[in-house]
Amino acid sequence: MPEMRAALYDRYGPPEVLYEGRLPVPDPKPDEVLVRVHAATVNGGELAGRSGRMRLVTGRRFPQRTGLDFAGEIARVGAAVTGVREGERVWGMLGRSTFGSAAEYVTVRPERIAPAPADLALTQAVSLLAGGTTSITALRDKAGLKPGERLLVRGASGGVGSVAVQIGKLFGAHVTALASGKNLDFVRELGADEALDHRRTRPGDLGTFDVVMDTVGTEHPVYRGLLAPGGRMVAIAFDMEHPVAGILYILRSTVHGSRRIRAFSGNPRHALLAELTGYAESGDIRPVVDTVHPLGDIAAAHRALEAGGVRGKHVVQVV
Structure with a gap:
């Protein structure tokens, strides 16, 4: 079975528990697409998850993963999916309280993606999601x-x-x-x-x-x-x-x-993602990237966000 690189941790703790490991490439279900991830970002919820402050939700099964949003391209389309094609540049977010986008591939339902902004590099675009x-x-x-x-x-x-x-x-x-x-x-x-x-x-x-x-x-x-x-x-x-x-x-x-x-728990779907694409393509909003970190430096990315003083997003570049 082919494998992929992914950010993992085997226990709750400080950023140093994170490492780049390997997992099987996920196989999309008939109603899913497989996205090859180019970039993700670090969000506050992931810091809470990794540190153990969300353990009532995240549980005690390890290894656990990190990453909520992603920008990349469709690598494979499930048999029941229509309206998207392989090779299409997309961006999106995983489901509520679901982590794992800091990896080479993710599987998602098509309602959780939209076309990525055409004129932005994916490492820039992902900062807006x-x-x-x-x-x-x-x-x-x-x-x-x-x-x-x-x-x-x-x-x-x-x-x-x-x-x-x-x-x-x-x-x-x-x-x-x-x-x-x-x-x-x-x-x-x-x-x-x-x-x-x-x-x-x-x-x-x-x-x-x-x-x-x-x-x-x-x-x-x-x-x-x-x-x-x-x-x-x-x-x-x-x-x-x-x-x-x-x-x-x-x-x-x-x-x-x-x-x-x-108060609310974000769970964006296609319509909202597509609206955001429009704002980005029209120039109404612009990317806000603090630093781009390679996947192997995932611990440094978490550490930098925890340190504060950030300007925009810490981006994790996967490919």
């Missing part, structure tokens, strides 16, 4: 962001925040970005109307907002308090140091009070 699909869902579908509204993005230079700034501007909002001091010019270049150092700016000095998008996961009550009447907050992260308390607060706030927090 998680942030783009999350931001569109958060700002348009959950928060109902309207033109002219005031939007605050916390963690604006990160993998999701850097795309949220762009999507917010695309939807016509006035965007205030909170980021580290060294990244303020970066988020201004992405389109932020105001860029403020989160270490030097007190939340009480920010004013009020119609929508707050939180990618950091801490101080939810504080930033919820910045919402104007009728304001909406979308939280895509929670405090990993106190996960139970963070989750419970979000759950309570979804049903109590006038300024509710929206």
Whole structure:
């Protein structure tokens, strides 16, 4: 049976538990396609999974895998699949809480892929996937962001925040970005109307907002308090140091009070992926790559994201 390279770990722990190993190339079911992966990215959920903070979900069977999104080309088409062809450049994401795209091949159902942006290298394009699909869902579908509204993005230079700034501007909002001091010019270049150092700016000095998008996961009550009447907050992260308390607060706030927090678990399908392709091809949003790491340096990629100060995405190049 042919084998492929894949990022694996045999126990929970720090980035050093990751290594490049070998697994059998998966055989697509009749309703699946086999994608040869060119690039993936490192996301916060994978850090939590690898460290063991999600072990109630990920279990204790090893080796385990990492990687959520991917960009590549279709290598094989299942017998029952129509509308796609071998050799087609595609991008997509695995199912909710499913990891494994940091590998040479993945199998997915066709509704989880769409044509990749035509004019972008796949290592560039993949940087938009998680942030783009999350931001569109958060700002348009959950928060109902309207033109002219005031939007605050916390963690604006990160993998999701850097795309949220762009999507917010695309939807016509006035965007205030909170980021580290060294990244303020970066988020201004992405389109932020105001860029403020989160270490030097007190939340009480920010004013009020119609929508707050939180990618950091801490101080939810504080930033919820910045919402104007009728304001909406979308939280895509929670405090990993106190996960139970963070989750419970979000759950309570979804049903109590006038300024509710929206939360969701991303599970993008073809229509959303295709919409993101259109925004990328039109130039409405641009790639946000911090560093490209070879698959063999998967531990370094995780370590770099954990260190913070990221500008966009850490990309894992497979081929």
